[in-house]
Amino acid sequence: MIKTPVCEILGIEYPIFQGGMAWIADADLAAAVSNAGGLGIISAMNANGEWLRREIHKARSLTDKPFGVNIMLMSPHVEEVSQLVAEEKVAVVVTGAGNPSKYMKDWIKAGIKVIPVVPSTGIAKLVARNGAVAVIAEGGESGGHIGEITTMALVPQVCDAVDIPVLAAGGIADGRGVAAAFMLGAVGVQLGTRFLVAKECNVHQNYKHKILKAKDIDTMTTGKRLGHPVRTLKTPFARTFLKMEYNSEVSNEELEKFGAGSLYAAAILGDDKKGSFMSGQIAAMVKKEQTAAEIIQEIFTEAEEVIRGGTKWVK
Numbered sequence: 518m519i520k521t522p523v524c525e526i527l528g529i530e531y532p533i534f535q536g537g538m539a540w541i542a543d544a545d546l547a548a549a550v551s552n553a554g555g556l557g558i559i560s561a562m563n564a565n566g567e568w569l570r571r572e573i574h575k576a577r578s579l580t581d582k583p584f585g586v587n588i589m590l591m592s593p594h595v596e597e598v599s600q601l602v603a604e605e606k607v608a609v610v611v612t613g614a615g616n617p618s619k620y621m622k623d624w625i626k627a628g629i630k631v632i633p634v635v636p637s638t639g640i641a642k643l644v645a646r647n648g649a650v651a652v653i654a655e656g657g658e659s660g661g662h663i664g665e666i667t668t669m670a671l672v673p674q675v676c677d678a679v680d681i682p683v684l685a686a687g688g689i690a691d692g693r694g695v696a697a698a699f700m701l702g703a704v705g706v707q708l709g710t711r712f713l714v715a716k717e718c719n720v721h722q723n724y725k726h727k728i729l730k731a732k733d734i735d736t737m738t739t740g741k742r743l744g745h746p747v748r749t750l751k752t753p754f755a756r757t758f759l760k761m762e763y764n765s766e767v768s769n770e771e772l773e774k775f776g777a778g779s780l781y782a783a784a785i786l787g788d789d790k791k792g793s794f795m796s797g798q799i800a801a802m803v804k805k806e807q808t809a810a811e812i813i814q815e816i817f818t819e820a821e822e823v824i825r826g827g828t829k830w831v832k
């Protein structure tokens with residue numbers, strides 16, 4: 518059995534979060550992950566506040582275990598959903614794509630445990646000072662919006678920088694990844710891509726197929742020129758986007774316009790001409806659709822074996 522401070526703080530069985538994938542992570546997936554003993558997370562990015570409130574209520578009807586809401590700080594609905602999570606007193610808020618400090622006081626006052634995703638030690642220290650109960654150090658191997666530093670380099674530096682528990686994200690697909698994250702000092706993990714193919718995940722089937730047939734070198738990074746790099750599968754849309762990024766005659770406005778709605782096109786419509794199929798670098802390690810419970814049990818059975826065998830080379 519693997520038990521860490523993250524399990525105690527949140528009242529969960531396994532120290533694993535499901536990433537709050539925008540347009541993908543809904544009440545069905547979050548409840549399935551929470552029922553399986555991890556922390557399921559609903560993405561507030563899927564739509565407006567009304568949608569989020571419905572999903573929070575739905576998740577409560579599907580599980581009596583704690584679950585979280587992911588707030589993407591670049592979202593046009595950020596003010597509305599920030600207030601809503603405080604009203605609803607959700608157990609956990611995970612933030613991404615920015616500095617959550619200005620919202621944290623209200624969330625903490627509402628009894629919410631705030632766990633920001635951080636791409637650097639600077640942001641980690643800031644949110645720890647502002648009352649975060651833990652941080653998720655997310656490396657550039659992750660899918661979606663990413664920072665500069667790899668998981669291997671970021672996690673130990675964040676662990677040294679703060680006194681609160683650190684979870685690792687980016688490049689983790691199985692028990693070996695969990696064990697490696699623990700060796701770096703993390704006491705929990707967050708996985709997105711592996712949960713994207715969960716049976717309870719309602720993403721378009723084309724998206725799941727693309728993850729399941731991806732090879733190791735099938736992701737690329739778009740959006741660097743716009744200041745928000747995004748890791749995505751190499752699709753016709755992503756290649757065209759990158760060509761436009763390198764073309765100085767294309768303005769940033771044109772580029773933004775070309776990218777608008779691309780995650781919706783992938784996740785909801787399954788359209789590879791217009792869709793950005795965000796994925797982590799471990800897509801090739803994701804080999805089959807499984808239930809959330811099967812995924813979590815498989816990962817932690819393997820992690821335990823790997824950690825127990827960790828002294829193999831110590832003479």
Ligand code: TUI
Binds near residue numbers: 613655661
């Ligand atoms: O947020 C994510 N991943 C995401 S959000 C998303 S939706 C999207 N769609 C289109 C374009 C862009 C995004 C898809 N994937 N991960 C967490 C994360 N947070 N990664 C990096 C950060 C981050 C970056 C800067 C956190 C804090 C931060 O602070 C900078 C500052 O000083 O404000």
